[in-house]
Amino acid sequence: MTRYTDIAIIGGGLAGSITAAMLGKAGVSAILVDPHAVYPPDFRIEKISGPEQIGRFRRTGVADLALRRATLAPENWIARFGYVLDRAPVHQYGILYDALVAAVREEIPESVGRIVAKAAAITPGEDRQSVVLSNGETLSARLVVFANGLNVSLRHALGITRTITSPAHSISVGFDLEPVGRPAFPFPAMTYFQERAGARVPYVTLFPIGDRMRANLFAYRAVDDPWLRAVRRNPAETLDAALPGLRRITGDYAVNGEVKVRPADLIVTSGYRMPGVVLVGDAFCTTCPVTGTGSDKVFTDVERLCNVHIPRWLATDGMSEAKIATFYDDPVKIACDAWSLKKAWNFRSVSIGTGPHWLAQRWARFAVSLGRGVWHRLAGRPLSAYSSSSSSSSSSSLSSSA
Structure with a gap:
């Protein structure tokens, strides 16, 4: 037929x-x-976020139903070293x-x-x-x-044919994060950036999908790195080790449900x-x-x-x-x-590069986020670092090594 x-x-x-x-x-x-x-x-x-990305989706003419079913977070906290640098107004949809x-x-x-x-x-x-x-x-x-x-x-x-130009260019890890000892996290959504390049973890992004707080953790690691086994078996401990200041903002947390890991190659076609x-x-x-x-x-x-x-x-x-x-x-x-x-x-070079140039780039990004936070505060959006009384983690210094 x-x-x-x-x-x-x-x-x-x-x-x-x-x-x-x-x-x-x-x-x-x-x-x-x-x-x-x-x-x-x-x-x-x-996650679909930002005016450009949402605009591209809407230009297809089929975005409305998907965005209505997604969970909107109207504000995203930007944090590093255990401190909130900015509370950025966004349109961010988790689905x-x-x-x-x-x-x-x-x-x-x-x-x-x-x-x-x-x-x-x-x-x-x-x-x-x-x-x-x-x-x-x-x-x-x-x-x-x-x-x-x-x-x-x-x-x-x-x-x-396909050619892998960068095998395991990055690793994505997905899981649900839930607060311990409190009904909810204090932020609508948050992006928490790396504290040191040696951890090879550029950031974790936390955002709601329904009544869940979803976490997407990213790393630059080889597929046979023992870190991957550790994050599957003990995700909370691995997250603490990579981003020790995170609990200062989130308070105590636990990983709930399945941990999904996805390596991503960069591939070109001919x-x-x-x-x-x-x-x-x-x-x-x-x-x-x-x-x-x-x-x-x-x-x-x-x-x-x-x-x-x-x-x-x-x-x-x-x-x-x-x-x-x-x-x-x-x-x-x-x-x-x-x-x-x-x-x-x-992004990979800025996140894990060890030379003076990349160190300067990381501090420049930190300064930009901090400056935006100050501007939002002066414009009437109060910014205050959230410190959890239940967190056992010590606070990180803003002068810590990038």
Whole structure:
């Protein structure tokens, strides 16, 4: 059995689901292929924040339901060395990745076909692409959108290769944090930055998802570092050792539930310029979760593809390599990819670099946060360091080594 469509979308995570929703709303014939009828829990994007990132999401036209279901934190405390430097007004939305995907999928119109299967093989061409599915069906599409993240076997069969440019560039650790001896933490959300470069932990961010306080801890460690076993077995003790001043602000805390650990490689793709096939999101290239720019790349890729390029491609016959190249050469996409990659390398260097230059960079960032806090206080936003009477940790000095 062969089904015909204009667009076949391979992968139903965030990128694929947004693509399906956008095309469906625009009246474009599309079919979404993913092995999961309901997207399973996955430790990926858990927070959308800042006016630029939220703006990119809203430009897709499918953000409203997801943001309504997320938990808004209107203020984020910035802290280091056991002191609150600033209480920054923000719009920060916490939502688990599977819930985010589920909300976006609800935006997909019924006109978009959905097939619960895997793409097993694809034959690209200048006019139509043939996609063989694991359930025995075949799709005939003018364009195939690869939005299947790190699943590479199908792309390898097409001669698309991936190169790891920085293995285990960073490690992400996710868990729930709960206060001990008190009903709630004193902050709506908080980003607590490193106290010393040698800990190789740039920061932990704490933010609400429903009635839970979620923690995303980031580290620059090798995948065989004993630290990873320690954080899985004794997450609270490991967090204390890396950021000893944290309890001064949070008070006593305990880690609740499963600890999830995800190494992230930086990967670039080659051989992707071909007729009839386009790659978006992590299928094209990866970024570092420490910088929080992964969702920016997804939103930018999909918005440009669906709002700009696909309408132009469908307006004329064929789906040549020259057509597809206009997406990869889109200056907005190129700028976003370059910005994300630059942040990935710069944040790592600033966090763990040992030379005078990087030491100065860390103190400069500290001074900027402190200055913003003073400005907010003078503008009528009182700033006071919260000190827990129940905390047994000694306070850290602001003059401690960066």
